[in-house]
Amino acid sequence: xxxxxxxxxxxxxxxxxxxxxxxxxxxxxxxxxxxxxxxxxxxxxxxxxxxxxxxxxxxxxxxxxxxxxxxxxxxxxxxxxxxxxxxxxxxxxxxxxxxxxxxxxxxxxxxxxxx
Amino acid sequence: xxxxxxxxxxxxxxxxxxxxxxxxxxxxxxxxxxxxxxxxxxxxxxxxxxxxxxxxxxxxxxxxxxxxxxxxxxxxxxxxxxxxxxxxxxxxxxxxxxxxxxxxxxxxxxxxxxxx
Numbered sequence: 080x081x082x083x084x085x086x087x088x089x090x091x092x093x094x095x096x097x098x099x100x101x102x103x104x105x106x107x108x109x110x111x112x113x114x115x116x117x118x119x120x121x122x123x124x125x126x127x128x129x130x131x132x133x134x135x136x137x138x139x140x141x142x143x144x145x146x147x148x149x150x151x152x153x154x155x156x157x158x159x160x161x162x163x164x165x166x167x168x169x170x171x172x173x174x175x176x177x178x179x180x181x182x183x184x185x186x187x188x189x190x191x192x193x194x
Numbered sequence: 195x196x197x198x199x200x201x202x203x204x205x206x207x208x209x210x211x212x213x214x215x216x217x218x219x220x221x222x223x224x225x226x227x228x229x230x231x232x233x234x235x236x237x238x239x240x241x242x243x244x245x246x247x248x249x250x251x252x253x254x255x256x257x258x259x260x261x262x263x264x265x266x267x268x269x270x271x272x273x274x275x276x277x278x279x280x281x282x283x284x285x286x287x288x289x290x291x292x293x294x295x296x297x298x299x300x301x302x303x304x305x306x307x308x309x310x
Contacts, residue, residue, distance in 0.1 A: 083236075110295050122198070122285050122301030123237065130295070168236050172295060175242070177249045179225065179292040182299065184236030 081106045083185040085169055091191045092159055100154040100188045102169030109171035112145055112152050113182065117166045126167075127154075159192045166190070195220060198302035200286050206308045212274035215305045219267070219288030225249075226263055227292075227299065228271050229285040237285055243269065244292060273307075281309045 086101035102112070111130045115123035129136045129145045129152070136143045142155040156163050166187040175181040199218040207213050219226050224245050229237035240259065241251040245266040254261070258277070263269040273280055283304040289297040 088234075113298065120303070122287070122303045123299075125298035125300065128296065128298060170236075175250050179242060179244055179249045180295050180297065181239060181242065181250065181292075184238070186234065186236050 081183065083107070083169060083171060083183060085167075085185040085188045087188055088186070089189045089191065091193060094159060094161060094192050094194050096159055098156040098159045098163070098190055098192070100167050100169075100190065102152040102154070102185055104150050104171055107150070107171055107173070107183075109173050110180065111172040112143075113170045113172060114141075114143060114152075114154050115168040115170060115184075117168055117187065123168055156190075159190075161192045161194050164190055164192050198286055198288055198300055200284075200302035200305055202305055203303065204306050204308075206310065207276055208310050209278055210275040212272065213276060213307065214270050214272045215284050215286075215307075217269045217271070217286030217302060219269070219286070220300055223288035223290055223300070224266070225289045225292030225297070226269050227287040227289075228261055228269070229287065231283045231285055231304070233282070240271070242292065249292070276307075276309050278309050281307060283307070 082105045084103045114126045117123045144153045166189045168187045169185040170182040226243045228240045231237045242249045243263040261271045285304040287299040287301045
């Protein structure tokens with residue numbers, strides 16, 4: 080069966096360091112992958128999208144890599160700040176077979192940046 | 195641009211009662227999604243609309259859940275009768291056109307449902 084695993088439920092890092100979150104998947108052939116941020120009591124907010132034929136994508140302090148051979152995406156936040164503390168969700172996109180694309184989400188990793 | 199609006203924010207009901215949630219997507223967005231997010235889990239797709247037609251409802255428990263999107267804009271999700279395991283946050287999202295793979299989804303802040 081299809082499975083999406085995010086490396087850990089919680090990750091604590093020191094302010095200023097680089098946070099690296101992992102998303103692994105099995106029995107899946109995604110066309111693209113998205114990362115979302117979710118704060119307590121709020122809906123997920125889109126951060127980055129990377130396609131299957133792209134190796135890396137950057138946006139300000141964020142970087143995403145996508146390795147379809149390893150079936151893995153890495154999400155990096157450089158120069159992390161306490162304001163980056165949130166849950167980060169990995170979502171795999173694939174053709175739903177009914178005329179549209181659909182996302183399947185991982186459980187998320189709760190990142191805490193310690194001052 | 196205004197975001198996805200959902201109401202109510204919170205709802206507490208007893209099991210076997212019915213409940214309805216409302217969603218107003220971003221103006222011009224053709225695709226609307228309803229997700230269920232249980233505590234500690236990622237969102238799980240329940241139903242997807244393209245304009246006012248259902249694209250996928252394979253994970254919707256149709257014996258108790260129903261949804262509609264009249265006129266291709268607002269949408270309502272209903273549960274009748276509710277079970278204890280329905281306690282979750284119900285998220286609505288929209289995208290410009292879900293037929294294309296470059297579409298981010300925009301989420302509302304959800305309705306937190308508690309079943310007693």
